[in-house]
Amino acid sequence: MTSKIKVDNIADQDDNNIINESGDVITVGAAGDTVAVAGNIVKSNALQASDGGNIVSQSGTTITIGASGDTISLASGANQSGFGRAGSVNWQTTIKTSTFTAASGEGYFCNTNGGAFTLNLPSSPSVGDIVAFADYDSSFGSNNLTIGRGGSNIQGSAADVVLTNSGMSMTVVYADATKGWIVVADGDLANKDASPEFVSGSGGSESTSGDYKIHSFTGPGTFTITNAGNTGGSNKIDYMVVAGGGGGGGEDGGGGGGGGGGYRESQRPDAAPLYTASPLHTNTSLEGLAAAAYPIVVGGGGTGAPGSSPTSTGPRGVNGSNSSFSSITSAGGGGGGGGSSTPSGNIRAGAAGGSGGGGSRSGGAGGAGNTPPVSPAQGNNGGAAGGAGNCGGGGGGAGAVGASAGTPSNGGGNGGAGTTTNITGSALNFSGGGGGNSESAGPRGTGGIGGGGAGAGNPGAPPLTAGPGGTNEGGGGGGIDTNGSSGNAGNGGSGRVIIRYKFQ
Numbered sequence: 001m002t003s004k005i006k007v008d009n010i011a012d013q014d015d016n017n018i019i020n021e022s023g024d025v026i027t028v029g030a031a032g033d034t035v036a037v038a039g040n041i042v043k044s045n046a047l048q049a050s051d052g053g054n055i056v057s058q059s060g061t062t063i064t065i066g067a068s069g070d071t072i073s074l075a076s077g078a079n080q081s082g083f084g085r086a087g088s089v090n091w092q093t094t095i096k097t098s099t100f101t102a103a104s105g106e107g108y109f110c111n112t113n114g115g116a117f118t119l120n121l122p123s124s125p126s127v128g129d130i131v132a133f134a135d136y137d138s139s140f141g142s143n144n145l146t147i148g149r150g151g152s153n154i155q156g157s158a159a160d161v162v163l164t165n166s167g168m169s170m171t172v173v174y175a176d177a178t179k180g181w182i183v184v185a186d187g188d189l190a191n192k193d194a195s196p197e198f199v200s201g202s203g204g205s206e207s208t209s210g211d212y213k214i215h216s217f218t219g220p221g222t223f224t225i226t227n228a229g230n231t232g233g234s235n236k237i238d239y240m241v242v243a244g245g246g247g248g249g250g251e252d253g254g255g256g257g258g259g260g261g262g263y264r265e266s267q268r269p270d271a272a273p274l275y276t277a278s279p280l281h282t283n284t285s286l287e288g289l290a291a292a293a294y295p296i297v298v299g300g301g302g303t304g305a306p307g308s309s310p311t312s313t314g315p316r317g318v319n320g321s322n323s324s325f326s327s328i329t330s331a332g333g334g335g336g337g338g339g340s341s342t343p344s345g346n347i348r349a350g351a352a353g354g355s356g357g358g359g360s361r362s363g364g365a366g367g368a369g370n371t372p373p374v375s376p377a378q379g380n381n382g383g384a385a386g387g388a389g390n391c392g393g394g395g396g397g398a399g400a401v402g403a404s405a406g407t408p409s410n411g412g413g414n415g416g417a418g419t420t421t422n423i424t425g426s427a428l429n430f431s432g433g434g435g436g437n438s439e440s441a442g443p444r445g446t447g448g449i450g451g452g453g454a455g456a457g458n459p460g461a462p463p464l465t466a467g468p469g470g471t472n473e474g475g476g477g478g479g480i481d482t483n484g485s486s487g488n489a490g491n492g493g494s495g496r497v498i499i500r501y502k503f504q
Contacts (some may be wrong), residue, residue, distance in 0.1 A: 021049040089132045107132035112143035116290055120148035121181055125174040134169035141166035141197050141230050142291040153180030164288045165230040166197060196233035199501040201225045209425040213503040218472045218496055221296045228291045234502040236285040240265040240423050241330045242430045243299040243354050244320030245469035245492030248477035249336030250305030251360035253390030256337035257415045257434030257445055257455055258317045258492045261474030262330035262354020262378035263398035265421060278419040280376050286326055299323040301469050301492030304477045305338045319353050323495040330354055330378055333492055334367035336395055336434060336479045355379030358393030358402045358413055358436045362386055369396045383413040392436030395476035397448040402433045411443040412436030415476060418450020423498050434476030434490055451475020453490035469493030
């Protein structure tokens with residue numbers, strides 16, 4: 001038989017309400033109580049108010065609190081447990097200033113003013129786990145907070161997330177193994193800005209072009225980011241990195257020209273107005289770099305081969321040195337090929353590099369460009385030696401391969417053309433290949449636009465000296481004939497690094 005107890009409220013021995021009804025509103029517990037789902041206290045299939053409305057009823061293993069049209073509420077100040085999380089967190093009173101692991105159900109104030117650190121999410125989360133965090137002093141833009149995924153996905157991606165926007169606050173909930181942690185409140189992992197911020201920094205020779213600031217380095221230095229910016233303003237940095245050019249080679253019969261230094265450049269596609277970038281540029285800028293000091297390496301040019309007698313080995317030119325900024329490295333240009341006709345067969349190819357050096361004498365191959373390979377390519381191959389007069393090939397340039405020797409009129413190969421950019425607001429040329437030497441009466445190889453040095457001629461086709469690569473242009477040096485040229489092969493030119501970003 002079904003039993004029913006009809007009351008408006010149930011109180012404990014201290015006269016505190018456990019359950020009471022007023023109209024259609026049912027209140028469970030009193031102020032200060034914790035309402036928990038636990039063992040049976042009153043054994044009945046139904047507990048009703050005096051008007052016959054159900055307060056609690058049971059059918060099989062299903063327990064229903066309240067009836068249709070009722071409002072279930074906790075008394076003011078009462079807490080619940082056993083019904084699952086209510087979607088909130090308990091904010092911790094200790095401000096976090098260094099790397100830590102979060103716990104489900106907790107919120108954290110993170111202060112990165114003293115330096116960037118990592119908040120690691122729980123490593124073995126359950127569905128419904130919840131974590132919140134907030135930028136305590138609006139410092140995420142200058143010192144980033146990294147959200148470590150703890151082995152689970154974040155927004156479906158198996159990668160940590162670096163927060164670069166100041167003033168962020170965010171709540172994430174673990175959904176499942178596929179999506180992992182998902183943002184449910186107060187933020188967007190891709191774009192959450194308190195206010196627009198722009199990159200600011202210092203170092204090198206500084207100038208401006210409209211809303212863009214430019215830092216030019218002609219030697220080693222440091223670029224210091226003092227504000228990383230955010231996506232509401234700008235956090236992208238463009239670059240041009242040119243390595244040192246290769247030195248020219250020496251050969252009894254025609255040394256090869258040095259290769260131009262490797263050339264790499266970026267231009268953000270949303271830059272307004274767009275400047276005329278090199279055809280070699282990429283649209284992928286450096287984005288979200290932390291506020292920190294970044295070493296700038298400007299590579300020197302390689303040494304040209306020394307002049308020597310025909311019976312001595314005319315050495316290959318020395319490769320230029322690499323230039324670098326952040327994750328971007330450009331390779332030094334390859335040295336021009338060198339060798340000697342005595343002993344027989346001592347013939348050397350041009351060296352590989354950002355652009356390859358030209359080959360020496362008859363049959364010397366040009367060196368490979370774009371070594372090591374990057375995309376877009378940072379340079380081109382050097383030209384092969386050859387011709388009736390055993391002339392040297394031209395060094396490769398950033399914009400074109402070095403010309404093979406022997407055409408026209410048994411001349412040395414011309415250096416490959418470099419490339420042009422307006423990254424500073426004015427047209428600048430870089431990374432031309434050096435010209436190959438002419439042994440016979442044919443013309444010496446000319447240097448490629450962008451600082452390539454001309455090759456030397458011989459007594460039948462002066463001048464007898466080779467040209468150096470352009471300083472801070474990354475040009476390759478010209479090659480020489482060790483039998484009759486005056487002086488040494490041309491040294492490669494040093495490189496340059498230019499940084500550009502929107503600052504307002």
